[in-house]
Amino acid sequence: MPSFKCKDIGMKCKFEVKTQNQDEIVPIIAMHASKSHSMPDIPPEIMEKVKKAIKK
Numbered sequence: 001m002p003s004f005k006c007k008d009i010g011m012k013c014k015f016e017v018k019t020q021n022q023d024e025i026v027p028i029i030a031m032h033a034s035k036s037h038s039m040p041d042i043p044p045e046i047m048e049k050v051k052k053a054i055k056k
């Protein structure tokens with residue numbers, strides 16, 4: 001199951017998420033970034049980090 005922790009990309013944030021598959025996790029992270037980190041669009045370099053930080 002893929003999982004992601006915001007702190008793994010250096011954010012001071014306790015958010016973490018687990019989903020059944022990779023396709024589900026990215027939109028959830030995007031929604032969180034938009035709500036909690038004022039990032040309605042995740043910049044490509046951050047998205048790179050996010051994808052690397054997702055544990056499969």
Ligand SMILES: [Zn+2]
Binds near residue numbers: 014015032
């Ligand atoms: Zn966060």
